Every structure is written in C-alpha cells, then in structure tokens.
Amino acid sequence: MKRHDSLVPLSKFHRSVLFLALVAKKNAPPVKGYPTTPEGKKDYALAFYKNRLNDHFQLEEEKLLPAVRGKDKSLDKLVEEILLERQKLRKLFDQLQNSNDLEFDLDNLGKALEKHIRREERQLFQQVQQTLTPMEMNQLRFTLES
Secondary structure: OOOOOOOHHHHHHHHHHHHHHHHHOOOOOOOOOOOOOHHHHHHHHHHHHHHHHHHHHHHHHHHHHHHHOOOOHHHHHHHHHHHHHHHHHHHHHHHHHOOOOHHHHHHHHHHHHHHHHHHHHHHHHHHHHHHOOHHHHHHHHHHHHO
C-alpha cells in the first residue's frame, strides 16, 4: 500500500532507524560512514537516541497516536502494544550506557528496533491509512507538521 503523504516524513525517518538497527546487530556488514567497533556503535546508538530518536518517539506519542486512538478497537490495541515496545526500547538504550556485554546488548537493541519499526510501517501505518478518512489523514498531516 502506498504511504499517505502525511506519514511520509515519519517513514523517511524510519529508514535511518533501520540503519541504526542494522549497524547495531551482531555480525553486521560494514556500512560506509557508520561505526564498526562495539564502542563506536554504542556511542552512535546513544547519540542517535538522544538527539533524534527520542524526539521522533515523542512526536508520534503526542501527535500521531492520540489522533488515531478511539477510531478502531484493533488499532487501539496495536497502539498500546507499540507503546509497550517503546518502553522496552528505552530500557535497552539505558542498559547500553553501562553494558558489560556491548555486542550482546547492541544485538538485542538492533533486533528490537528493527522489529518495532517494521511493525509501525507494516501494521500501524497500514491500519491508520485504512481506518482514517481522507479528511482525517489530511488533518493528521497538519498535526504532524505543527
């Protein structure tokens, strides 16, 4: 399904999160411009989370998710599951700061991030587009840009 224009900026950002997920995972192929050592990956992941991902989560949690709540029971359930996944992701980032096994913790983080982003793209965004009316989708664009 083609992504609605209002969700395109979020989907574009998700690509950068998927690169972080790829880089973080154990036995990741080297990606030009990204760190390859466990320490470098840790620093990159924590900086990305602090400077970009946390704001993205906040935007979706304050603008997108409230706009779709109450439209459909299965969508509401999916939103709750997404929020629980985010709690786990935040804990994984916190654990990474004082990790005793960087490769293990980075791998877990990478796998969890990939699963979460794929779920948003394949399930949440698809269901949002199917549930909301065209007018609601256009209002969502305004909400996300404000």
